[in-house]
Amino acid sequence: AQSVAQPEDQVNVAEGNPLTVKCTYSVSGNPYLFWYVQYPNRGLQFLLKYITGDNLVKGSYGFEAEFNKSQTSFHLKKPSALVSDSALYFCAVRAHNNAGNMLTFGGGTRLMVKP
């Protein structure tokens, strides 16, 4: 079984400040990890992924995420938040050996960036 936890329902940051959205996961074997963003009335938009290799991965819109195997975490980060980053963020995992390739999502974290 695989699972994802996003411990914060909401994260509030001021524009220009760094942001972190937390994610921990549980999976059998090696994970593929993903972050998606959802704007109002839209689908899930892919931001970045971790497959293997460097623990710090860079994605769209200046976002990056840090994979930590010992802590089974994959926190999303951005050095300087924009008001336009305000949205719902989902972390997702699937195991390398998952034949059906299903993604398991966390419950989502609402990011609010205030001017």
Place this chain on the structure above:
Amino acid sequence: EPEVTQTPSHQVTQMGQEVILRCVPISNHLYFYWYRQILGQKVEFLVSFYNNEISEKSEIFDDQFSVERPDGSNFTLKIRSTKLEDSAMYFCASRDSGGAQPQHFGDGTRLSIL
């Protein structure tokens, strides 16, 4: 950039009626998925589809649900006899070959069962 498109954006149906949700995946993708999101809850996996057959399905995907790729472009989800608890946002996704490729999602169909 290619997109996954879903129709209709909102479907209102009487309980017990059949409903078909439609999706056009990205054209060169071979793997297709349906997920749902009940209001305020997690995005949940329903089914994955590859090579014209279901590769995996969740407990949610019972006998009331079916999927089909009727032609070379569409991918449909049918709910045979809808229940109130089927009310949710339904997302279609597709991905390219290669195990680590991300799934790309459509904007969803909001299904409201009355």
